[in-house]
Amino acid sequence: MTATADIRWERKDDEDWAAAFEFHLVMRHLPPREVTERALADVHEAVREAGGSVRELFGDPSEYADAIAGEAAGTSPARAGLDGVTAGERFAHTLLVGALVGGGLAALCWFEDGLWLGFSWASLTAVVTVATAVLLVCGAVALRTAGRIRAVWAALAGSVAVVAGGSFAMSVLPERHLFTLPAPLLVAACAALAAGAHRLSADRFDTWFAPPRPRGAEAWLRRLEGLLRGRHGMSRGEAYEHVAEARSHIGENPVAxxxxxxxxAYAAALAAGPRRAHRAERRKALGAVGFAVAVGLGSFDILRAADVSSFWFWSAAVALGFAVAEAVVSLRRAARGRRGRA
Incomplete structure (x- = not known):
């Protein structure tokens, strides 16, 4: 992230704002480099002409980054979730993170076990189980942004079933050696998957998760509830109140x-307002807690062994500590937002 290198900001606060904007835009939306450079150049010129601070002119850097990304992709704000990301973008980003984590684990195995990694039926089943479960979780996250609540639960249930089935299979399959693969090949495969997730069009992913256009009032109302709860992070009760009000209007006047x-667009209009920021913080906190739980479950056996001389023990401990710290920070931030709103 070096698009700000050739721009000289007169105020330190403006420079900090530009850095935060660039970080959010690149890390969340992965736009072409020219989009970031053009946006920063436009902001710098506007600040120089107007004479005010960049925050006064453009507001929060993360919100402005979401707006720029939407304009660059031709994305309607109604299609984006609380974080300004569409279902297709969310799937691509989650898949990218999963591929990077997989590549990192393969690199750690290379460092710890050597160049050649041996596979048995049990270990091969473990790899397939984890890859399938991660793919289903990526789909569930994208389906939530698409507003398809039932499909989210189906994907999560499928992930749990895959893990349970894989765990049982690993317990009965033989540990007999089958073949070896060079660790760099696994790292390269994960890198190729990450590159593919980054380069493929988010619009193509969006079409995978978009449901059919609702036909009839009841289908329209079900779709509205799914969007409010999934895409816009409303609670079940809050979404039900909006749906009940819309159902009443439609019952009184079918033309409504x-x-x-x-x-x-209607769901996005209902979700707009001061409560939106709190819902975003709450969802971020829940995601951080879920990630911490997943890391804890994944590292349970390693930490339970308490082999402090093991490289994997300390790797798992550091990962779990980071995940727990992130969850605590997110929960505290969400709690502060709730108290401020009250």
Missing amino acids: LREFEDVE
Whole structure:
């Protein structure tokens, strides 16, 4: 992230804002480099002409980054979730993170076990189980942004079933050696998957998760509830109140369904307002807690062995510590936002 290298900001606060904007834009949206450079150049020129601070002119850097990314991708704000990311972008980003983590683990195995890694039926089943479960979780996260709540639970249930089935298979399959593979090959495979997730069009991914256009009032109302709860992070009760109100309007005046027009735009309008920021912080906190739980479950056996001389013990301990710290920080931030709103 070096797009700000050739720009000289008169105020330190403006420079910090630009760095935060660039970090958020690149890490969350992965736009082409020219998009970041053009956006920063436009901001710098506007600040120089207006004479005010960049925050006064453009507001929060993360929100402005989401807006720039949406404009660059031609994305309607109604299609984006609480963090300004569409379902296709969310799937691509989650898959990218999974591929990078997989590559990192393969590199650690290379460092710890040597160049050649041996596989048995049990270890091969473990790799397939983890890869399938991660793919299902990536799909569940994207389906949530798409507003397809039932499909989210189906994907998560499938992930649990895959892990349970894989664990049982590993307990009964023989440990007999089958073949060896060079560790760099696994690292390269994960790198190729990460590159593919980065380069493929998010619009193509969006079409995978978009449901059919709702036909009829009940289908429209079900879609509205799914969008409010999944894409916009409303609680079940809050979403139900909005759906009940819309159902009442439609019952009194059937033409109201045409007046509401596109269900995604209507859901986005209902979700707008000061509570949106709190919902975003709450969802981020829940995601951090879920990640910490996943890391804890994944590292349980390693930590239970308490072999402090083991490289994997300390790797698992550091990963779990980082995940727990991130969860605590996110929960405290969400709690502060709730108290501030109250």
